[in-house]
Amino acid sequence: MSEIRATEIMVAAGAHELKDQETVVVGIGLPQIACFLAKATHAPSLTPLLEIGVANMRPKDTPVGLADSRIFYRATCWSGFLDVMGMNLHRGLVDTGFLGALEVDRFGNINTTLSREGGRLRYFNGSAGGNDVASLAKRVIVIMRHEKRKLPVAVSHLTSPGFVGGRPRAELGLRGGGPHRIITDKAVMGFDKENHSATLVSLHPGVDLEDVLANTGFPLQVPDVVPLTPLPTAEELRLLRDEIDPKSVYLGQAH
């Protein structure tokens, strides 16, 4: 078996966060891959939902995006935003929202709208369902590449709220529980129960704490003991490589 890639560690870490029986709204890419891995292993009764109106899809071919017919193959329900985002998410039934991001800050606020590079403003895709998921899911997991500029003290644009200003969610008027994990190619981060600031949960094997700190734009809380992120098992790797993303469309990328 070839060397374990960072994306495989990320995806396995994401899968391990998901429990059986959960309802999960997933974005395209690594979130979706993590969700299928969980479903193929410890969470067979997990229900993945796509915002466009899909429940429990079992794609056979790798899709290029959320609007690609490949992603909703063998679903058990096709509906629309109103059912998935209204009657599940807004109803408070979504256990986990699983998102990507351009930037995430220390309070788990997410930017998917714009970047400011060298003073130049560039716009990206915006929220789509991201703000809704971040506002309403019981907990939110973000999966992204670990770079200093992508993990700033404060996001350039607060598209989707975390613990805004370090405040508790209820005080913000938000129903969902807010950010739970940021999973990167270097580490898994969580949020402090008291001050709601990002805190290190585990380091991926082979990654130094210094490396993480040097590549994190915000002050990261570090507990006394930092465990290692469990590596994907041989069976998980087999599933990922042979069944879930055999062409490495998502696993082959730097995310």
Added chain:
Amino acid sequence: MSEIRATEIMVAAGAHELKDQETVVVGIGLPQIACFLAKATHAPSLTPLLEIGVANMRPKDTPVGLADSRIFYRATCWSGFLDVMGMNLHRGLVDTGFLGALEVDRFGNINTTLSREGGRLRYFNGSAGGNDVASLAKRVIVIMRHEKRKLPVAVSHLTSPGFVGGRPRAELGLRGGGPHRIITDKAVMGFDKENHSATLVSLHPGVDLEDVLANTGFPLQVPDVVPLTPLPTAEELRLLRDEIDPKSVYLGQAH
């Protein structure tokens, strides 16, 4: 051809009120028969809707009620309350609401909830969609038997609003245009543009004005010239008797 029955005159008068292209929410019984007659003659593109979530049904067999599968045969859409009553009626797209009633008063208020006979209170079916239709349709037609106790000065229970207290609809806060016609086995009544009180529109052939006044519980306005209600044409009678209600399930009844 046998003698024309009062129900046939009522149904034809109801059909004549409907225009082509209209969207009509119909109740079971004579309203539905009138609607099918209009559609088979001058209003082929009329769309009948049933509150339960049916558009454009073409029943073959006579149904016993709104929940009878016979009534939604050959429909072009099956949905639910939310589409028909929400996205059509509440949206303001229903041209005519066509209802039955236990009682209607001079301002077109409708009672379908209870009767007080000899001091004894008896409850009936309640509103179902009746209040919604009366509140929201652009105009409302009621079809019922002409009896003094069924046409009182004020209804025993105001289930569905007409021009409550003789007030204009907008002032009441109601979106729909309110009552337009009461069609009985003796006459067609309308509502005065100024005082919103019931006014005679036409007498059925062979019915005296005195008969109508004696059998109307509220003071009915009578114009100087009262025309006769047009009789159903031979073709209308043929359609009613041979195609729309061949077993006289509805036309055979006193309504």
Added chain:
Amino acid sequence: MSEIVATVPNGAHIALGGFAIARNVITIVHELIRQQKRDLVVSQGVAGLDTDLLVGAGLVARLIIGGGSLDRFGPVHCINRARETGSLLFEDWTSLSLCFRYLAGALGLSFIPIKSLIASEILERLERGPGAGDVKPMQCPFTGESYIALSALTPDVSFVHVQTADADGNCRIDGPRWENEEQAKAAKRLIVVAETIVPTEEIQRQPERTIIPGHRVEAVIHQPFGAHPTAVFGCYDYDAAHLKLYVEHSKRAERIGDYIGTYIRGTKDHREYLEKSGGLAHLAALKADPVLGY
């Protein structure tokens, strides 16, 4: 089945998916009566035999309905009698206002505005009855237009009878669906009774027909003729003889007990009930024509 019904506590708010004489959850209603539940709150758009029976059997403390009818077989005598004698708390709504209240519940909104009810005695009675806390005049924050705000309705358990489901609870409903979808999705728990259980592969062939996705469903009960004597479009017609017999009993307070004794308390499950109601030969005659659906 009886275990599932056993999980419904006395005093629970249950919502029923039937409409008049169509798709009533008769299996469930019978079992609730056999188990002698008490003080139920029942909500439904237009009540039929289902709720009339529950009221007739004395299980209901409070009714939240938009109307009630057995179509041309008669009125809902037990419900009307209970109103007349004041033996239960009664809230009289309308089809759309209840649908909107379920919709709000399904969407996780605590309220929804409506332009029905206004200037009616229905509203007046709600305002001075047990529904007083569920209606309130309000204005649109943008246009100033007046509305009646309705509170969300979120039943403890919704029961719905459908034609087709898979073992995971993915449900198809054929024919009109009245407020089934909103009512089912508004509930805290959802129990489905299905005429036919199909493999999930069949559901996957036409996922756009899944009205209720399986993850919303706590349990699926497979019960052919489970809505008898009411009709299930595409499966069987209403049983006119049985409905007449029911109305004969329901129209007198002293006779409804006989019906309940014979057909419900006197049978141990739905199979025995069907046997007593005429058995296979009788049921076969009710089977729907595949083209007509009735």
Added chain:
Amino acid sequence: MSEIVATVPNGAHIALGGFAIARNVITIVHELIRQQKRDLVVSQGVAGLDTDLLVGAGLVARLIIGGGSLDRFGPVHCINRARETGSLLFEDWTSLSLCFRYLAGALGLSFIPIKSLIASEILERLERGPGAGDVKPMQCPFTGESYIALSALTPDVSFVHVQTADADGNCRIDGPRWENEEQAKAAKRLIVVAETIVPTEEIQRQPERTIIPGHRVEAVIHQPFGAHPTAVFGCYDYDAAHLKLYVEHSKRAERIGDYIGTYIRGTKDHREYLEKSGGLAHLAALKADPVLGY
């Protein structure tokens, strides 16, 4: 077709039924460009090639969208560039908030409450931009819970691309439907483009699949491959080569005109456009596998 598009006045609010690279109303968008409409207001849940083209062609004065993407083919360059240069009024919403605004419009409610947007910069920007009159904090009249009230969105014309319709406009949509139903039913006028026209008898065989009933539809345009180069589930896949070509052009302001000149202004109708885009042989290769649907 061109006559129907001619009835859309300059300055109209149009809503498009596409999502990223699926079921875009390309036929309509091309014709709007050929007719050089001006000052359009465009609303859409998640914009794709359709709206990107309209912006690239300079037809749009104001955008009301929840997001935008060409999936992995790239971002919506023309839209993003227009935001960067400030050449149009831009309202950034979310999928659910726009869906709720359409839902309110479809239900004839002037407003609807939501628990998204709260504490975000999306809300802040809306409050100080052209959407300022469409969001307002409010409280539930029953629970006191804080919501953001959204105003109803009622487009002048909605356009939706569907797989199947009959001549009366009864529409089926296969696959997920995003906000199609609410958007279509919120509109004052509704125009449908269908891949296939079936007899009404076929609609009557499965009326539960009718998502939009015919009486809501002003016109049905029959146009096979009418969404090309985007995908129509069950009919054809997206045209990856064409999408790449589009993104090559759209990513530079100076090149998008070439694409529009060649494929839109340089063709007189959708048939000529399809011919220029590779013709029959090319299209045949995109046809969906009947089992997979792509």
